Amino acid sequence: MIRVRFAPSPTGYLHIGGARTALFNWLYARSKQGRFILRIEDTDIKRSNKRYLDEILSSLKWLGLEWDELYYQSQRLKLYHQYAERLVKEGKAYYAGVDKGAIIFKVIPQKIKINDLIHGEIEFDTRTIKDQVLIKSDGTPTYNFACVVDDATLNITYVIRGDDHISNTPKQVMLYQALGFSLPEFAHLPLILSKEGGRLSKRKGATAIGDYRRMGYLACAVVNYLLLLGWSPGKNRELISLEEAIRLFDIKDVNKTASTFDIDKLNWINSQYIKSESAQRLAEAVIPLLIKKRYILKDNFDRNYIVSLVKLFQNRINKLSDFIEWADYFFLKRIKIDPLARKKFLSKDLSKEFKLFMERLEALEDFSIPNIETAFRQLVKELNIEAKALVHPIRVALTGKTIGPGLFEVIYYLGKEKTRERLKRFIKKEV
């Protein structure tokens, strides 16, 4: 039985790199009918935080990476002591200093070879490694020790983790040997770097999965993007579901090379999923954002109206937050008009044209999209002007922007009232 684990530390949010590690572990387990174990490495009491723990768990759930078993290192402290004391008894470790608190492992100079599933053979010389602390003076175990005791006692068969752990591997192998445990297979995933090179960090753009969730990225899109970092489904495929990935994935096919996080590609993938998602479901995701922005009231809004607006924007947004930004004029009482747009399209006096158009709209018995368009087309014909000579100014007056959905849809969903108010602003009194 294949058993893999993801072992985050609740000292920070689940970030892009951690999510990818979790994803590949999960995929490997699912593709081989194995078990995916979640282990919380919360031995550093000072830095661990419940808030981070909750965020990690909810982010994993959001991504769809459900775990089969869950363990907390803080609940296994006795175990680490037992094994550490055994090593002391066997002369493989010793107590440090006079206080007899910390337990230190004696490193044996030797060559250690591992056969990494991704990198192939890697050789280390332990002569460059100092004796390793197993148990700290405060009684808590160090990372490398707790990790080995847990991986061994939890029967982990494949350790799949980031490249940054390669240099921990010889230290851990020594502990496996000293404790008489059999070795798992190791697979070290290439790191995800920031655009500027180096590690992904808070300073180098959003890195927490929760941030992407809040910005209106779809979980399936984030997963799809992560999947493509260091792995390829082949056949020039870019869009792939988790279910399909389970069938195609093999840890041996993972690349060795670090990759750069590219928000543009994530945006594109997200836009593809948004296009294929139902407007109803997108609306459900958008509603909380609208409430938060106070564009709608929590218990008093027209769900169907939101769905209609989402349909208008579905094909042009990259992420849900784009909708909030680009469709703001449907919700705001007072719109902000882009100064450049105003200068370009509204510096000429169009009082007469606006007024006429308004009158035609008022006269409509049935205020429908086709009727609005017909009224508009007739007017420009009578005025003997090009449609675009009036379309653009009206769009700017109504939305404050030069781009957006079709003008007649905009007018329809804005409604007579708002349309009238906004056109009025640009009609001089004396006309």
Add this chain to the structure above:
RNA sequence: GACCCUGUCGUCUAGCCUGGUCUAGGACAAGGGCCUUUCGAGCCCUUGACACGGGUUCAAAUCCCGUCAGGGUCACCA
């Protein structure tokens, strides 16, 4: 600095294991065009890479060596 990992378009990658079909394929981005009611949507096109130097071989992106570059690790953090 020591040790380790890695080098294919700007970015993600296919190809590498099992040399020839690679004048290196796809996607994102960028640039250009079309559509015309706008474009951030759609359609079409273009630019653009085997890090460098040596081998091996009839033949190297693919195999070997070196150089260089980037990254990671060297905690009583995880």
